[in-house]
Amino acid sequence: MVLWLHCSSVTIEPSNHSTVFFMFKINNLTSGYGEKVILKDLNFECPRGQIRGVLGPNGAGKTTFFNSVFGFIKPLPKQVRDKFSGNVTLDESPIKQEQIAYLETDPYFYPLLTGQEYLNIFKIKNPTFDFEYWNRLFDLPLDNLIDTYSTGMRKKVALMGILAQEAEVLLLDEPFNGVDLETVESIYFILEKLRDAGKIVLLTSHVLPTLTSTCDQIHWLKDGHFFKNFAKADYPQLEQELQQMIRNHIEDRMKPG
Amino acid sequence: MIPVWIKMRWQQIFRTLKSVGLLLLLIFIPLAGIGVLGLLKTLQNWHFGYFVLLIVGVITSIHLSRGDGRFLQLHFAKAEIFKILLLEYSLIAIPFYLIAFAAFAEWQVIPFTQIAIAALTLIPFREMGHHSFQTKIPVDWIPIRLFEWRFAFRKFGAVLLLTWLIGFLGVRFVGAPLVSTLLFTVFLTAVFEYLENKELFLGRYHHRFLRDKIAPHLKFLNLLFLPQYLIFFIFHGEYWYIGLAAAVMANMILTFAILKKYATWRPRTKRSHISTQVALFSLFCIVPFLFPVALIWLVVFYRKATGRVDYFFPKG
Numbered sequence: 001m002v003l004w005l006h007c008s009s010v011t012i013e014p015s016n017h018s019t020v021f022f023m024f025k026i027n028n029l030t031s032g033y034g035e036k037v038i039l040k041d042l043n044f045e046c047p048r049g050q051i052r053g054v055l056g057p058n059g060a061g062k063t064t065f066f067n068s069v070f071g072f073i074k075p076l077p078k079q080v081r082d083k084f085s086g087n088v089t090l091d092e093s094p095i096k097q098e099q100i101a102y103l104e105t106d107p108y109f110y111p112l113l114t115g116q117e118y119l120n121i122f123k124i125k126n127p128t129f130d131f132e133y134w135n136r137l138f139d140l141p142l143d144n145l146i147d148t149y150s151t152g153m154r155k156k157v158a159l160m161g162i163l164a165q166e167a168e169v170l171l172l173d174e175p176f177n178g179v180d181l182e183t184v185e186s187i188y189f190i191l192e193k194l195r196d197a198g199k200i201v202l203l204t205s206h207v208l209p210t211l212t213s214t215c216d217q218i219h220w221l222k223d224g225h226f227f228k229n230f231a232k233a234d235y236p237q238l239e240q241e242l243q244q245m246i247r248n249h250i251e252d253r254m255k256p257g
Numbered sequence: 258m259i260p261v262w263i264k265m266r267w268q269q270i271f272r273t274l275k276s277v278g279l280l281l282l283l284i285f286i287p288l289a290g291i292g293v294l295g296l297l298k299t300l301q302n303w304h305f306g307y308f309v310l311l312i313v314g315v316i317t318s319i320h321l322s323r324g325d326g327r328f329l330q331l332h333f334a335k336a337e338i339f340k341i342l343l344l345e346y347s348l349i350a351i352p353f354y355l356i357a358f359a360a361f362a363e364w365q366v367i368p369f370t371q372i373a374i375a376a377l378t379l380i381p382f383r384e385m386g387h388h389s390f391q392t393k394i395p396v397d398w399i400p401i402r403l404f405e406w407r408f409a410f411r412k413f414g415a416v417l418l419l420t421w422l423i424g425f426l427g428v429r430f431v432g433a434p435l436v437s438t439l440l441f442t443v444f445l446t447a448v449f450e451y452l453e454n455k456e457l458f459l460g461r462y463h464h465r466f467l468r469d470k471i472a473p474h475l476k477f478l479n480l481l482f483l484p485q486y487l488i489f490f491i492f493h494g495e496y497w498y499i500g501l502a503a504a505v506m507a508n509m510i511l512t513f514a515i516l517k518k519y520a521t522w523r524p525r526t527k528r529s530h531i532s533t534q535v536a537l538f539s540l541f542c543i544v545p546f547l548f549p550v551a552l553i554w555l556v557v558f559y560r561k562a563t564g565r566v567d568y569f570f571p572k573g
Contacts, residue, residue: 070331097334098334102331104327104331107328108324108325108327108328110265110269110325110328111269111530112268112269112272112273112530113265113268113269117265117268120261120264120265121261121262121265121332122332123261124258124261124262125332145272147526150525151525161332165332
């Protein structure tokens with residue numbers, strides 16, 4: 001079955017893969033920096049048309065997880081090369097770069113370019129992508145230099161570039177970071193559209209409601225692997241568990257002596 | 258793809274030139290023309306192979322210092338990155354080819370350089386992330402108010418140490434301290450691209466902010482190079498003016514980098530792209546007849562930096 005999504009003038013066209021067999025899998029991913037192993041034998045799978053959240057404290061390895069999935073920990077030192085193992089497949093085949101789009105927490109922007117000129121870089125690969133339509137959501141001053149944009153505006157323009165790639169798998173590292181309430185709602189809207197179009201979205205956030213509002217499942221990253229997975233029905237329990245864990249952690253730290 | 262990329266780069270160059278200002282360009286272009294003529298005269302005695310090495314050296318340094326490596330890897334396939342890099346480096350090489358052709362009238366510079374450029378594009382981009390060894394580099398001997406120096410030693414301490422050592426290892430050569438101090442200072446200025454946040458700025462701000470910012474940096478630079486200056490004067494006392502010129506130029510370049518940083522500082526911005534202008538300024542310092550332009554720039558940017566600081570943090 002081919003899924004098509006028409007939204008106004010924009011068409012997000014998923015690939016021709018079947019819904020049944022289309023699956024994103026990460027097998028035994030091990031990765032780290034230098035002598036430190038951050039991810040240990042991590043396994044993950046996700047069917048088409050789902051949004052998955054990755055939760056964990058600072059330094060748990062969320063960004064390393066995304067970097068590793070994208071294949072970025074390619075390393076100079078031998079010890080890293082020895083540690084980096086596992087594989088990532090999409091529909092039983094090794095994933096290709098063009099099948100993944102990755103929004104980094106702190107995206108790079110070329111200096112002295114306007115928002116429109118930045119987006120034109122993405123038009124090289126996808127000339128028909130309608131940035132004007134998406135900018136109705138974000139209302140960015142695309143004729144202004146990106147150097148003058150606020151943190152939230154930069155996040156929005158980077159997100160538009162990611163959408164233009166029309167990849168099957170989207171890795172969004174803290175997309176809600178630094179954006180206003182209206183933009184949070186706009187991102188919810190986009191995520192819904194992506195889900196309907198059969199895309200696979202993995203996202204991180206430190207704000208629990210942004211994950212519980214959007215994700216089909218939330219994975220708690222701890223000690224280098226997903227030590228607990230929460231389905232929608234478990235979200236209230238997740239909130240309680242998290243709160244309890246954080247309180248215990250703080251109390252332990254603040255014990256006198 | 259190629260037209261879009263050329264257009265994008267042209268827009269960046271145009272805006273950079275616009276920020277330099279028409280008056281300075283009118284001064285700079287004829288002076289640069291004279292500089293090129295002088296260069297042509299020197300090059301006539303060179304073997305063209307050295308010129309190929311020079312071009313490849315310049316392009317290698319650009320390749321290793323480019324900040325968009327990760328962006329390109331994220332959004333383009335390997336073949337596309339190869340095309341982009343080959344295009345950019347070939348365009349950068351064109352002015353050199355014109356100079357080479359005028360100096361040697363030999364076309365071999367082009368194929369040799371192009372082959373080297375093609376090979377260069379295959380060198381992986383430098384990983385910009387944090388490495389654990391960076392925290393192991395001892396920087397406690399650097400006063401905390403010179404946090405840019407601590408950052409520089411953590412970021413590329415080995416390069417700084419090596420350039421500093423050039424002055425000692427090459428003490429027999431008159432030009433060694435000049436090369437050492439200038440290279441060291443130019444590398445050091447790279448960290449002035451990074452802007453501190455408003456809170457840190459505000460915490461240290463007072464009405465003599467710029468002067469109090471620059472003075473300790475210059476003191477520290479001169480203290481670090483004092484042994485070199487002394488050894489140079491012992492070995493090459495008759496060429497004292499070269500040592501003095503090296504010290505003056507290094508101080509001027511560092512002052513310019515600090516002024517440029519604060520002339521472009523803005524809240525919520527992590528990085529200000531000052532490297533092109535610092536490179537131009539260094540050129541103005543090194544080429545004797547461009548030296549007055551460097552002095553004018555110092556004054557212009559001191560005023561700009563003062564204006565910018567006072568705008569964000571008005572007195573009183």
